[in-house]
Amino acid sequence: MGLESALGDSFLTTKLEDAINWCRKNSLFPMPMGISCCAIEMMAFAGPKFDVSRFGSEVFRFSPRQSDVMIVAGTTTYKMAHVVRKIYDQMPDPKWVIAMGACTSSGGMYRTYSVVQGIDQFIPVDVYVAGCPPRPDNLINALMTLQQKVQRGESRGSSTAIIGGHQSNEPHPLPVIAG
Amino acid sequence: MNDHVVQKLKSRFGEGTFEFHEFRGELTAVVPLDQIVEVCRFLKEDPDLHFDLLADLCGIDMYTPVKRFGVIYNLYSLKSKHRIRLKTFTEEEDPKVPTVSTVWSTANWHERETFDMFGIVFVGHPDLRRMYMPEDFEHYPLRKDFPLMGIPGSLPLPKK
Numbered sequence: 001m002g003l004e005s006a007l008g009d010s011f012l013t014t015k016l017e018d019a020i021n022w023c024r025k026n027s028l029f030p031m032p033m034g035i036s037c038c039a040i041e042m043m044a045f046a047g048p049k050f051d052v053s054r055f056g057s058e059v060f061r062f063s064p065r066q067s068d069v070m071i072v073a074g075t076t077t078y079k080m081a082h083v084v085r086k087i088y089d090q091m092p093d094p095k096w097v098i099a100m101g102a103c104t105s106s107g108g109m110y111r112t113y114s115v116v117q118g119i120d121q122f123i124p125v126d127v128y129v130a131g132c133p134p135r136p137d138n139l140i141n142a143l144m145t146l147q148q149k150v151q152r153g154e155s156r157g158s159s160t161a162i163i164g165g166h167q168s169n170e171p172h173p174l175p176v177i178a179g
Numbered sequence: 180m181n182d183h184v185v186q187k188l189k190s191r192f193g194e195g196t197f198e199f200h201e202f203r204g205e206l207t208a209v210v211p212l213d214q215i216v217e218v219c220r221f222l223k224e225d226p227d228l229h230f231d232l233l234a235d236l237c238g239i240d241m242y243t244p245v246k247r248f249g250v251i252y253n254l255y256s257l258k259s260k261h262r263i264r265l266k267t268f269t270e271e272e273d274p275k276v277p278t279v280s281t282v283w284s285t286a287n288w289h290e291r292e293t294f295d296m297f298g299i300v301f302v303g304h305p306d307l308r309r310m311y312m313p314e315d316f317e318h319y320p321l322r323k324d325f326p327l328m329g330i331p332g333s334l335p336l337p338k339k
């Protein structure tokens with residue numbers, strides 16, 4: 001790792017929660033909830049050009065059971081909302097949500113009866129990304145912002161599950177397994 | 180070619196049956212509701228006309244007291260590369276139009292979509308379910324009296 005060369009025979013002390021959160025933040029597995037056009041940029045974000053593996057997040061898990069950050073990328077309709085929520089509920093705690101793009105964050109240009117005007121109406125969102133679509137760099141920025149949150153032990157959706165996390169007074173949804 | 184189609188239709192169904200419009204070379208025929216299947220079948224099966232492709236079928240809400248809802252058929256002939264548009268109208272109360280899915284099977288999904296958006300019932304359709312909206316949704320979103328942002332509470336969200 002190279003740490004030995006810097007430290008020699010000496011050692012570091014830290015708090016256990018800091019060490020765990022540090023591990024977590026550098027190994028976030030995204031759950032790609034690619035619903036429409038934003039998903040293309042999300043793929044570029046994972047691809048070799050933007051290369052999110054530099055941030056330890058290259059392993060896109062297509063199983064919610066193995067992932068800890070859900071990237072909701074696309075226009076979420078009322079019909080799709082139930083699917084998004086179900087997949088979110090299947091993810092193990094602690095978990096985070098990135099709302100990618102104008103549609104996901106606010107309904108975007110689809111100010112209409114069929115589109116949910118912001119996914120925070122049914123799942124807790126940690127980071128919002130502006131843009132239509134946001135550039136992959138923007139999503140990387142969102143991931144880095146999320147990493148800071150993870151290091152601080154914060155999560156909107158699962159605050160009580162994090163070691164050393166701040167207890168928030170918001171009601172926290174109990175995980176429901178498979179509906 | 181348009182004149183030829185008009186002639187053929189007139190000689191088969193009589194002078195006063197249709198109302199023809201022509202705009203920039205596009206022919207439109209307004210067909211009486213009860214004859215729509217017959218006309219479609221004739222246009223498809225006549226070897227000379229041969230409108231074998233139903234390019235699109237859609238609904239329209241005129242928002243008038245009489246003949247409020249309409250169904251529009253855009254036909255195309257792969258043989259002669261000719262197009263024709265048919266229109267038929269129905270009333271606001273109990274809008275019913277006979278299905279043409281027996282003539283072109285592609286009409287099946289088009290009619291389901293029109294039913295979903297306008298609530299026009301296609302009589303004789305083999306599987307008239309909603310296409311886009313949830314099965315238990317009670318409104319028809321493309322009707323003119325449906326509000327743009329929908330009816331609050333009609334589409335439930337998952338619990339937070």
Ligand code: SF4
Nearest residue numbers: 037038101103132133
């Ligand atoms: S924000 Fe723009 S790019 Fe993203 S899903 Fe919506 S319309 Fe598509």
